[in-house]
Amino acid sequence: MIDQKLLDKYNLPLPRYTSYPPATFFHEDFTPKDYIRAVEESNNEEPQAISLYLHIPFCTKLCFYCGCTTHISRNNELYDEYIEALIKEIEIIATHIDTSRPVTQIHWGGGTPNALSTDQVEKIMNAIYHNFNTGNDSEIAMECNPAYLTKNYIQQLLKMGFNRISLGIQDFDEKILLAVNRDPSALPVQEIIEQLHNGGASVNLDFIYGLPYQTPDSFSETIRQAIEVDPDRIVTFSYAHVPWVKSHQKTLEKNGIPGPEEKMAMFLKGREEMVKAGYVPIGMDHFALPQDQLSIALKNKTLHRNFQGYSTRETTGQVYAFGMSAISQLHNAYAQNTKNIPEYMRAVKKGEPATQKGYLTDNTDIAVREIINEIMCNNRLNWKEVAERIHKSEDELKAVTRFDPNQLLPLTEDGLVTFNREEITVTEKGRFLVRNIAALFDPKLKTAKKQFSKTI
Structure with a gap:
């Protein structure tokens, strides 16, 4: 396989x-x-x-x-x-x-x-x-x-x-x-x-x-x-x-x-x-x-x-x-509570959220999130469907992801994806490496400072 x-x-x-x-x-x-x-x-x-x-x-x-x-x-x-x-x-x-x-x-x-x-x-x-x-x-x-x-x-x-x-x-x-x-x-x-x-x-x-x-x-x-x-x-x-x-x-x-x-x-x-x-x-x-x-x-x-x-x-x-360490995942933000139980309980008892850190998403983040979700979940990316769903143009989506079709050529040669102007499809073989495919659409990956687990 x-x-x-x-x-x-x-x-x-x-x-x-x-x-x-x-x-x-x-x-x-x-x-x-x-x-x-x-x-x-x-x-x-x-x-x-x-x-x-x-x-x-x-x-x-x-x-x-x-x-x-x-x-x-x-x-x-x-x-x-x-x-x-x-x-x-x-x-x-x-x-x-x-x-x-x-x-x-x-x-x-x-x-x-x-x-x-x-x-x-x-x-x-x-x-x-x-x-x-x-x-x-x-x-x-x-x-x-x-x-x-x-x-x-x-x-x-x-x-x-x-x-x-x-x-x-x-x-x-x-x-x-x-x-x-x-x-x-x-x-x-x-x-x-x-x-x-x-x-x-x-x-x-x-x-x-x-x-x-x-x-x-x-x-x-x-x-x-x-x-x-x-x-x-x-x-x-x-x-x-x-x-x-x-x-x-x-x-x-x-x-x-x-x-x-x-x-x-x-x-x-x-x-x-x-x-x-x-x-x-x-x-x-x-x-x-x-x-x-x-x-x-x-x-x-x-x-x-x-x-x-x-x-x-x-x-x-x-x-x-x-709860402690819990992450809220809203349309416009992520918010994570403190991982320290006493700190969590002290904050809440004072009537305050126990938020320790988070992230406000911008329009680029929301667009990239939708694209990566589509690839990770449904094994494809139809540019027109995603664009209509989040009220963007196809050109805008390609711009925010810095999409270059040449990046897909090695994946095509390895049998992981097929693509045309309208749609990118993850093959049966490509599903095993879908994180690698999704990463091509992640403009923030090069600036990530933390270590990640390997895909396999």
């Missing part, structure tokens, strides 16, 4: 493009007042839908592969104090939002959100229901560590309205889990999925490839086991080894970390299993059943992506994020 020589050629450190500009461009000159102003302006921008993100940083133990912003603690008093601050922040920001706007997505991430008790979860959900306009069509999702799930916990989540659960399996092989300091699922995964499906919820199973002791054959076996339990989506994340950011990742080096060639072999074998079973490849790392809304959106070329993951263009909203 794609040869090693080509993978070696394109295995470069590049942004993941979950946002544009990437978070490496956020700066501390962006103030809490800037955030409030951006929130108020967002009421008059598209999309009108609202997405809410809640960051629960707590984990009871540290997984050595983790690249998330977490806090290892079992201190329930700290949990309660944090929850009070989280609810206070929701109340502060909600006063600046036109809450007649519909909430289409609520996403709980972490950390380990299900480290909280169901009573604590319910307290936060009640605050959301009180302050925002949620409806029966809202997707309410939580990332869960299956090591801490019980049947009663699942039942309580269903009663609160949760209708999508992402289970962080990572791998079914307990030797691999032990090497990365992660506990296996407390219940058989099939039982968890059956209970969720019976309660009307959809299920994602999340896996990581590139961990110690993993091989292409072992990862393929893990994916086969995943397929057997019939999740709605399977997500395969490439392990990003960034010990200069997360020093605990160095621990994994003692058992050996698979190199790029072996990692790609893992992905390809896993992908082959999923496609053979009928799952549709979505973007870089998701696989969904044909009837899933993501598969339908991809077919209709209306797939979208934000910090919360893939969604449809119809259901995505501007993201208002709550």
Whole structure:
């Protein structure tokens, strides 16, 4: 499908493009007042839908592969104090939002959100229901560590309205889990999925490839086991080894970390299993059943992506994020809260946003963001469609991206794209290197000062 020589050629450190500009461009000159102003302006921008993100940083133990912003603690008093601050922040920001706007997505991430008790979860959900306009069509999702799930916990989540659960399996092989300091699922995964499906919820199973002791054959076996339990989506994340950011990742080096060639072999074998079973490849790392809304959106070329993951263009909203380190993703700005829990709680208790840094987007950023999203999500770029969607001319789009068709010629020769005057299309082979293709349209890349993970 794609040869090693080509993978070696394109295995470069590049942004993941979950946002544009990437978070490496956020700066501390962006103030809490800037955030409030951006929130108020967002009421008059598209999309009108609202997405809410809640960051629960707590984990009871540290997984050595983790690249998330977490806090290892079992201190329930700290949990309660944090929850009070989280609810206070929701109340502060909600006063600046036109809450007649519909909430289409609520996403709980972490950390380990299900480290909280169901009573604590319910307290936060009640605050959301009180302050925002949620409806029966809202997707309410939580990332869960299956090591801490019980049947009663699942039942309580269903009663609160949760209708999508992402289970962080990572791998079914307990030797691999032990090497990365992660506990296996407390219940058989099939039982968890059956209970969720019976309660009307959809299920994602999340896996990581590139961990110690993993091989292409072992990862393929893990994916086969995943397929057997019939999740709605399977997500395969490439392990990003960034010990200069997360020093605990160095621990994994003692058992050996698979190199790029072996990692790609893992992905390809896993992908082959999923496609053979009928799952549709979505973007870089998701696989969904044909009837899933993501598969339908991809077919209709209306797939979208934000910090919360893939969604449809119809259901995505501007993201208002709550909790330490949480990143709001508005039409006109990004804003990130402080990563320090005491600082976060102090700021919110004073009635202020806990914004530490952010970025105000200009018209060029918004245009480039739309182009990169289109390539990353829908595997193509139709200049006319994007121009009409954001009220620009095609010439303006080409100017802001500094587009030079000659840059595409090497990609065409390598079989990664095809193009004409109207449209650029990412080939099946090119989908494996879509970050490289998107990077050609990023005028800020040459000025980026931070290190990125490699594409493979």
